[in-house]
Amino acid sequence: MIPAAIPSSMERYTITLGSNDAEKTRLVREALEWLGTRVRILRATAPYITPDSTGRTALDYANIVAEAETPLQEDELDRLCKSYEQAAGRTRESDTVLIDIDIVCHNGTVLRQADYVSPHFRTGLHLLSSSR
Numbered sequence: 001m002i003p004a005a006i007p008s009s010m011e012r013y014t015i016t017l018g019s020n021d022a023e024k025t026r027l028v029r030e031a032l033e034w035l036g037t038r039v040r041i042l043r044a045t046a047p048y049i050t051p052d053s054t055g056r057t058a059l060d061y062a063n064i065v066a067e068a069e070t071p072l073q074e075d076e077l078d079r080l081c082k083s084y085e086q087a088a089g090r091t092r093e094s095d096t097v098l099i100d101i102d103i104v105c106h107n108g109t110v111l112r113q114a115d116y117v118s119p120h121f122r123t124g125l126h127l128l129s130s131s132r
Contacts, residue, residue: 010069013039013077014105016121017064020052020097024062027088031099032064034084039070039077045127050120057095065124074106 015035019027025047032044044066051060070077081101088099102115110116 010040010071011073011077012042012067012069012107013074013103014125015066015068015081016100016102016104016115016124017066018061018097018100018120020057020059020061020095024049024060027099028062028064031084031088031101032066035066035068035081035101038080039068039072042067042069043128043131045124045131048123048127050123053118053120059095061097061120063120063124065121065128067128074103074111078103 017028017031017035019031021027028047032041035041045064047062047064049060049062052058072080081103085099085101090098090100102112104110104112104115104121115121
């Protein structure tokens with residue numbers, strides 16, 4: 001029997017999930033569950049509600065911030081997340097965001113500065129740090 005390959009290193013990610021749909025809380029929970037079947041979720045916030053930080057709509061968002069690890073490289077994980085968004089029915093033409101999954105940090109490096117400083121993400125980081 002050949003032993004399974006052991007990843008030489010695990011990549012660490014901080015990921016934000018959001019939705020402003022009428023079923024937003026259910027949708028972010030389902031997306032986190034799906035993500036947990038592809039990566040190891042180290043910890044995650046419960047869903048929390050914030051106003052639209054872009055100012056484009058009056059719709060509130062349900063958000064989750066999660067820390068995860070996986071042998072997947074950033075581009076592989078990003079493609080996986082975007083394929084989930086598309087399969088869930090996300091379109092860029094609509095103000096209704098069924099699901100949005102973004103990698104904000106990779107191994108401690110900020111990849112999406114606008115998300116990193118946004119109130120919805122900072123709230124999630126605060127919730128994560130107070131749950132330690």
